[in-house]
Amino acid sequence: MPASGKSYQLVIVGGGVAGIEIATTLGRKWGPARRRGKPAPEITLVDADFAHVWKPILHTIAAGTRDVAQQNLAFVKQARDAGFAYQAGALAGLDRAAKAIVVAPLHAADGRLVIPERRIAYDALVLAIGSEANDFGTPGVKDHCRTIDSRREAIAFNHEIRTRMLQSVAFEQPLSIAIVGGGATGVELAAELIQLLDISTGLGAHGLSGLMTVTLMEAGPRLLAGFPEDISAATERRLTAIGIKVMTNAKVSAATEAGFTLADGSEVAASLKVWAAGVKAPGLLADLDGLEAVRSNQLAILPNLQTTRDPAIFAVGDCATLKPAGAAHPLPPTAQVAHQEARHLVLHLPALIDKGTPIPDFAYHDMGMLVSLADYDAFGSLGRLGLFKGITFRGRLAQFSHEMLYRSHQQKIFGFWRGGIVWFLDWLNARVRAPIKLD
Structure with missing residues (x-):
């Protein structure tokens, strides 16, 4: 816990699926109390980019069959709306003894220095910096x-x-x-x-x-x-x-x-x-102030998502590796895993911060897999749980299910009504704008 009179600092590095959901949900939880002048934890989201895009749709943006301008979520605006702070810059280092991260300087496209290197103190740190291609x-x-x-x-x-x-x-x-x-x-x-x-x-x-x-x-x-x-x-x-x-x-x-x-x-x-x-975690994690990492640079974590060598640091999503008890392989680097891990921290971090209650072990639920072949077809599997486990399906139902994953993510970060409005605007734009990006 921080010193008396000082706000608790929760720092999240990475604004992908897990990072943005944690920052948004907890920001909305604690933001109203801060606005009323009551003590509440402060959240800072750090990301090298200026906007969030749901990673599973990056291939559609790459092909131009989905316009990135319609899918961008500017971190500055989301921070204001949801009640957290945003700092632009990439993670450059970690000082565990001082409980601070080092954020790399930010430069303009022409090389000019925009924001110098800086340090951000934390009481709890969540690393959610995703993955990159593995050659x-x-x-x-x-x-x-x-x-x-x-x-x-x-x-x-x-x-x-x-x-x-x-x-x-x-x-x-x-x-x-x-x-x-x-x-x-x-x-x-x-x-x-x-x-x-x-x-x-x-x-x-x-x-x-x-x-x-x-x-x-x-x-x-x-x-x-x-x-x-x-x-x-x-x-x-x-x-x-x-x-x-x-x-x-x-x-x-x-x-x-x-x-x-x-x-x-x-x-x-x-x-x-x-x-x-294939994918691997960013090389920076391979030697991040003594945190344990595996060959793919992913941080080793305990079942409760804490890193193995520092209980104040959590790692979720693609940058972390966790092998559930009895499983043959670690959890895959998917948006489904990242979302469930984020949800686990959202549910249990408040009790840890407020009362020191230990975070329970994370339990992954395999909800199945979906793959979309643009407008041509789609395939899905219902996973290993429930009455219909192992059943596969295709066609319109699979396409709709694939789309609903994205819409569910949007509702988590925008809220129910705004998420619905965004969905309607996407539907409207699809009927009045060119079907591919031409500008």
Whole structure:
């Protein structure tokens, strides 16, 4: 607990699925008391970006089938509305002895210093800084491949794909796109790019359909390895049917300017290359003032989500690893896990702060998995709990379920009524604006 007369400082690093939900929910809980002059914990959210976008839709922003301007949630405005403070900047270090984090300086695009390096004190710290692409040390990936792990990367990819498409039509040059990674991100991005192609052709880019190709490569024997086998097989058939070349057992040994070299020595030509073959936590966490981390840079945490070496520091979402009792593998780096962990802290942090009540162990509930192939199809599994466990489904029900995950997240951060209004505005914009980003 802080010294007498000093407000309790809860600092959250990372404004992704978990970070924004924790800051928003607890901000609304404690904000009214602070406004009335009563003592209440103060929350500070730190993020290197200026806006939140739900990570599972980044592939649609990258393809331009969803406009990022409509999906941005500015941290400054959310902080004002929900009752927390926002600090712009990336995590640069940690001083556990002083209970403070170091925030990197913020520079403008032209290199000018905007905000210098600073320290932010905490009484409790929640690390929720997400993940980034894992190239597994594959030569050439950093130099020749694009990744889509953040809002900025998705926007940059969208600018690049639109430029390449215009050049392809203008000069009648082939545009070959290759995606490495047959997980949900790679599969969904491939489908969105075909939808981008179909819409562009309908808007007048008739020559593009014979010039643009999409190849999806997976090192393992099937796509969507974490899904039931029937969904994997059906997904591969559907992707092939809409024009995507699917390659399984295609392990990439190197990326080059011309494309990819496979382990068997064969070459896959690609003018635009995307790496979506795995994730790891940011390298900073590998040696963050003595906190325990695993090989993928993820922080090791106890069942109650505290880090193993510091009870004042929690880690949630993709940047943390937790293997439940009796489980064969750690929890996957998914939005579902991040949301449930965030909910656990939202429920139990107040009692810890107010009364010193220990946080109970976190229990994960597998609610199933969903994958959307743009407007072409969708597949889902109901998970391992309940009466209908293991049942798979597809089509409109799966598409609606996939969309509802996003709408549920929006309602958590906007509230019920504002979340409904945002959903209506998205529906309205879809009917009055171009179906793909053109500006």
